[in-house]
Amino acid sequence: MQKVRAPKGTKDILGEEIRIWHFLEETVRETARCFSYQEIRTPVFEHTELFQRSVGEATDIVQKEMYTFLDKSGRSLTLRPEGTAAVVRAYVEHGFHVKKPRVKWYYLGPMFRYERPQAGRMRQFHQFGFEAIGFAGPGADLEIILIAWFICQRLGLPQLSLEINSLGCPECKGKYLDELIKFLQEHSQELCVTCRERAQRNPLRVLDCKNEGCQRVFSNPDFPVIQNFLCEKCAEHQRRVEEGLRKLQVPFQVNPRLVRGLDYYTRTAFEVKSGELGAQNAVMGGGRYDGLADFLGVKGVAGVGFAAGMERLVLLLSDKKSVFEEKGPLVYLAPLSPSAESQCLRLALKLADLHVPFYLGEAERSLRAQLKEAQNAGIRFVVLLGEDEEQRGIFSLKDLDRGIQEGYSEEELLSFLERERRKCCVHTPVES
Ligand SMILES: [Zn+2]
Ligand SMILES: [Zn+2]
Structure with missing residues (x-):
């Protein structure tokens, strides 16, 4: 097709x-x-x-x-x-x-x-x-x-x-148009075809013409200019x-x-x-x-x-x-199991509330693939949420720039990411 x-x-x-x-x-x-x-x-x-x-x-x-x-x-x-x-x-x-x-x-x-x-x-x-x-x-x-x-x-x-x-x-423009039309008619042989036609229905537009012959007509010392008619x-x-x-x-x-x-x-x-x-x-x-x-x-x-x-x-x-570099997401949310996915979404809503831009990964993809995706997109932080983290009630946060990984409570994590957002985001929203 x-x-x-x-x-x-x-x-x-x-x-x-x-x-x-x-x-x-x-x-x-x-x-x-x-x-x-x-x-x-x-x-x-x-x-x-x-x-x-x-x-x-x-x-x-x-x-x-x-x-x-x-x-x-x-x-x-x-x-x-x-x-x-x-x-x-x-x-x-x-x-x-x-x-x-x-x-x-x-x-x-x-x-x-x-x-x-x-x-x-x-x-x-x-x-x-x-x-x-x-x-x-x-x-x-x-x-x-x-x-x-x-x-x-x-x-x-x-x-x-x-x-x-x-x-x-309308008054002075009218007087000018009369003169302009008269002049264009007198010189109609020197004008291009378009201008000859325009001279009838929309004479002002003639002045836009780039044609050499027409330009010569305009540079005639007797060519009427509006300033003299105001x-x-x-x-x-x-x-x-x-x-x-x-x-x-x-x-x-x-x-x-x-x-x-x-x-x-x-x-x-x-x-x-x-x-x-x-x-x-x-x-x-x-x-x-x-x-x-x-x-x-x-x-x-x-x-x-x-x-x-x-x-x-x-x-x-x-x-x-x-000049137009826009900041991408600050954090990649990597769910490592289907049950972690809804947890990540819950976290995502809280981040959105705090104006922290994030990118949500998919549980079907491996840890390796998700880390690679974050890296390629230039995202500095990755939140990892697997079975281990779920059992312990924490989030692991990987800092790809510094190559370190630490466990955070939800509250700690949110306040850390909000601080980072304030530090690096160009488009800081207006606080209410
Ligand atoms: Zn006037
Ligand atoms: Zn012309």
Whole structure:
């Protein structure tokens, strides 16, 4: 029979790699705790309409990349391709705009896009994101940028750089788009096929194009840049974000061509990049989305946030595996007879109570085999429980590092192992 494999663009995450994921997730959660962002978990699928309305009909995501299907009742559902739309949907659905307009939330989980898989890009991929909803001032933009910057630093990503831009409000963005479309039409002969098509339905996306001909069009001195179209309020907002970054000594560059792929961005847009010049990758990106809630029927909800693809971060982190050494079990429990097995399990429950990690052996295997297994797994202590120990009501504890073996009462054994756990475990749990 032919083997069933994981679908194209998905993968199992296991073994060594899972440590990197734990390290990344822990860094995100710890940062969220410090900045007082609470976790929100939204469903993995939503009504298709949500993404059509918010992400935008004209985007690549909605046009080509969504996993959309009819359920058995004929509803059109879509596996979430990104996180922000659902977070704002939840905000509106639970009436936060009325009862508690300011929330700071973060999310972390799988997203789905039908894309051509390549290194760091999967069809089921993972993102985390931070969202400050109900905050209109530039202080929130700064906080969000700082969180992204802080996480990158915590992760030890090399050569970080920050690019920012403003996309204006609907008013100034509209004026800019008119000029941009006009300019692109005048130069449509010099644009690549994709851009000629994009110029019609999603002109901002043209700015992402890497094609040489298109790049020449962009470097034309008359090429319109959004900065020249910002209204008074949008310009002031951007000025304050820049001023804040300077005071915080976060180095940044204004990139007028940074537009982000989604329709809902307004004002601040930013990307944090990592890697040597020329081979830089955006690792986190986000911006302000005042008006995203408009698409969901509630007017005037401000919001700013960012998201990061976790596969790419894991790839960047995989060079320094040693950082993610997780401590294995501290003790191997070796039952040497069937009756000893339940005794070992009883002991196991008490160890679990004390947060001591252990590995439970099998009575069917010889003492030799169990000792060897403990050694191979790098477990220092082995508790031996055979007929002799059972009769005497003790446990034998073998220290494989020092090659000694001693008898302990249960109480002594538990307190000894707990002390050892405190000495050597990296992940000491919070004591209640
Ligand atoms: Zn404006
Ligand atoms: Zn192009």
